[in-house]
Amino acid sequence: MAYGSYVIQHDLDFSVERGEIFVIMGGSGSGKSTLLNHMVGLKPPARGDVVYDGESFWGATAEAQEGLRRRLGVSFQSGALWSSMTLAENVGLPLQTFTRLPERQIREIVSLKLALVGLAGYEEFYPSEVSGGMLKRAGVARAMALDPDILFFDEPSAGLDPISSRRLDDLILELRASLGATMVVVTHELASIFTIADNAVFLDAETRTMIACGPPKKLRDESPNPTVRTFLRRGDGTTGGITS
Amino acid sequence: MNGATVSVLDATLAVRHPEPDGAVLELAGHWLSQRGLPEPSDALGELQAARVNHVAFDARQVAAWDSGLVTFVLKVLSEMAARGVAADRAGLPDGVRRLIAMAEAVPERQTGRTDLRPPWLARIGTRAIAASRGVAVGFAFLGEALLAFGALVRRHARFRVSDLLVVIQDCGPRALGIVSLISFLIGLILAFVGAVQLQQFGASIFVANLVAIAMTREIGCIMTAIVMSGRTGAAFAAQLGTMNTNQEIDALSTMGISPMEFLVLPRMLALIAMMPLLTVYSDLVGILGGAVVGLGMLGLSPTEYFEQTRAAVHVSDFLIGIAKSSVFGVVVALAGCLRGMQSGRSAAAVGLAATSAVVTSIVWLIVLDGIFAVILNVLGF
Numbered sequence: 001m002a003y004g005s006y007v008i009q010h011d012l013d014f015s016v017e018r019g020e021i022f023v024i025m026g027g028s029g030s031g032k033s034t035l036l037n038h039m040v041g042l043k044p045p046a047r048g049d050v051v052y053d054g055e056s057f058w059g060a061t062a063e064a065q066e067g068l069r070r071r072l073g074v075s076f077q078s079g080a081l082w083s084s085m086t087l088a089e090n091v092g093l094p095l096q097t098f099t100r101l102p103e104r105q106i107r108e109i110v111s112l113k114l115a116l117v118g119l120a121g122y123e124e125f126y127p128s129e130v131s132g133g134m135l136k137r138a139g140v141a142r143a144m145a146l147d148p149d150i151l152f153f154d155e156p157s158a159g160l161d162p163i164s165s166r167r168l169d170d171l172i173l174e175l176r177a178s179l180g181a182t183m184v185v186v187t188h189e190l191a192s193i194f195t196i197a198d199n200a201v202f203l204d205a206e207t208r209t210m211i212a213c214g215p216p217k218k219l220r221d222e223s224p225n226p227t228v229r230t231f232l233r234r235g236d237g238t239t240g241g242i243t244s
Numbered sequence: 245m246n247g248a249t250v251s252v253l254d255a256t257l258a259v260r261h262p263e264p265d266g267a268v269l270e271l272a273g274h275w276l277s278q279r280g281l282p283e284p285s286d287a288l289g290e291l292q293a294a295r296v297n298h299v300a301f302d303a304r305q306v307a308a309w310d311s312g313l314v315t316f317v318l319k320v321l322s323e324m325a326a327r328g329v330a331a332d333r334a335g336l337p338d339g340v341r342r343l344i345a346m347a348e349a350v351p352e353r354q355t356g357r358t359d360l361r362p363p364w365l366a367r368i369g370t371r372a373i374a375a376s377r378g379v380a381v382g383f384a385f386l387g388e389a390l391l392a393f394g395a396l397v398r399r400h401a402r403f404r405v406s407d408l409l410v411v412i413q414d415c416g417p418r419a420l421g422i423v424s425l426i427s428f429l430i431g432l433i434l435a436f437v438g439a440v441q442l443q444q445f446g447a448s449i450f451v452a453n454l455v456a457i458a459m460t461r462e463i464g465c466i467m468t469a470i471v472m473s474g475r476t477g478a479a480f481a482a483q484l485g486t487m488n489t490n491q492e493i494d495a496l497s498t499m500g501i502s503p504m505e506f507l508v509l510p511r512m513l514a515l516i517a518m519m520p521l522l523t524v525y526s527d528l529v530g531i532l533g534g535a536v537v538g539l540g541m542l543g544l545s546p547t548e549y550f551e552q553t554r555a556a557v558h559v560s561d562f563l564i565g566i567a568k569s570s571v572f573g574v575v576v577a578l579a580g581c582l583r584g585m586q587s588g589r590s591a592a593a594v595g596l597a598a599t600s601a602v603v604t605s606i607v608w609l610i611v612l613d614g615i616f617a618v619i620l621n622v623l624g625f
Contacts, residue, residue: 033475041417055392059454061564082591083590083591083592083593084590084591084592086275099277099278101277101278105277105281105312105315108318108319109277109311109312110317111315112311112314112315112318112347113311115346115347115350115352116343116346116347119350120347120350120353121352121353122353126590127590128588128589128590128593131343147310147311168562171346174342174346177339177342178338178339178342178343179339179343180339210430
């Protein structure tokens with residue numbers, strides 16, 4: 001992973017199992033969002049590949065990539081809703097573009113998706129008329145529009161109050177349980193990490209590579225790497241300490 | 245067993261009546277919305293005819309499902325609830341039950357939105373009020389801009405000189421290319437159209453007068469202003485609109501830095517300074533364009549054409565163009581900055597602001613040019 005000749009992360013190798021909630025964690029500037037961009041097909045990695053069910057993404061033809069993209073849903077950091085469309089139109093656009101469902105059925109599915117994220121009745125609102133937390137949830141509804149196999153979340157709890165952030169975590173857990181979808185979540189929110197993650201990878205900004213991989217609780221208690229332990233304990237439990 | 249079966253592709257729906265007042269909806273197959281799903285209306289009709297008072301689901305035969313099944317069940321449930329029929333969800337797939345519970349967890353918000361258009365009189369009234377407010381806002385903005393100029397004169401306006409230089413660079417030297425192209429072609433076209441007419445009277449030499457006077461008094465400044473409004477005024481609006489979206493303007497205000505002084509003033513100063521220079525340049529390039537026709541098509545000699553031009557235009561013609569262009573500079577900068585500062589906080593609103601900046605400035609340019617023409621006529625220039 002690099003921007004020009006500046007390498008952000010190297011030697012990343014991990015796999016996400018079907019149906020699990022996988023967290024990409026790390027400090028600010030460690031390249032979490034860049035890694036997500038590589039995984040969802042926005043930006044080709046400088047070297048290496050992303051593989052879905054044994055099918056290479058970056059080695060595939062443009063058509064095959066389109067097919068793979070259709071199986072992914074991405075929820076962006078601040079919603080990234082199209083500002084000229086209502087929430088219903090935002091969620092409905094992928095359905096209108098990629099399915100041949102009748103307009104009535106699209107409306108029903110859109111209402112369902114908005115209801116799932118707690119936004120029933122907000123169909124006709126424009127993104128500029130709702131709050132930041134609602135934008136984020138509407139973004140999740142849009143990501144789910146096509147019933148994707150894998151849902152990606154970029155910093156779902158960033159900028160949300162603790163209750164909304166907790167609700168979003170519950171939403172992720174509930175969606176996994178009911179849809180059986182795989183979730184990949186980029187976050188550095190500890191509370192979130194411990195609540196939702198089955199498995200995680202830790203990106204380190206200093207060594208510029210992944211320095212740990214596994215269930216976060218286990219990493220917190222057992223990781224041999226002090227950076228990982230410190231991160232997962234919120235800076236407490238560093239070796240040594242201040243002696244007077 | 246009496247029942248009705250609706251079958252579309254793989255997904256099937258059957259209504260079974262194990263007891264007289266109860267019914268079971270049997271679902272089977274692949275319930276994927278892409279492959280087409282049974283319509284609930286038939287089953288609902290049958291349930292109504294049978295006057296059942298409780299329904300249950302049996303989805304053991306459902307091989308796969310997606311949102312289509314969930315919307316289907318939701319529709320049946322809401323219909324049952326409306327009729328006061330008890331519905332037992334136990335037979336539904338676990339995931340569907342959980343999704344329905346989630347969808348019902350937050351009740352639909354009654355937002356009171358209606359599509360009803362207000363009556364035409366109310367619409368006219370609303371528009372009139374909005375228009376008068378728009379005019380008031382425009383004047384308020386003009387006033388604030390004047391106050392910012394006042395602060396500049398008293399030397400306590402806060403802005404960065406480097407910002408001013410960047411704007412000057414952008415709306416001065418960087419605009420030379422497009423201004424050259426437009427002015428040269430306009431001069432050429434004017435001369436060509438004039439030549440065709442004047443040749444009939446054997447007065448071809450007067451093409452030089454036509455081009456020189458038209459360029460210096462009118463076309464040089466108005467064309468430059470229109471180019472600048474499309475090129476720079478729109479850019480100002482988009483830039484300030486995006487800054488507004490990112491709360492950059494709020495950040496300035498909370499620090500006690502006036503956005504008028506910090507953002508609008510340098511832009512106005514730059515355009516007011518650059519517009520006259522661009523206009524003089526445009527006049528000269530336009531005259532050059534006319535000369536190309538004069539020399540190439542009419543066979544005039546360079547000296548002849550130059551002398552004719554010099555005799556035709558006076559310094560006052562240039563000065564009129566320059567004076568107008570300063571005013572036009574203010575108009576373009578004001579319209580761009582006003583629309584940018586007023587812009588809403590979304591991508592669509594920024595686009596609208598850029599459009600509106602260009603429309604506003606072009607309207608005012610033409611109106612002011614007309615007013616100038618009347619005043620100059622009265623004054624005898």
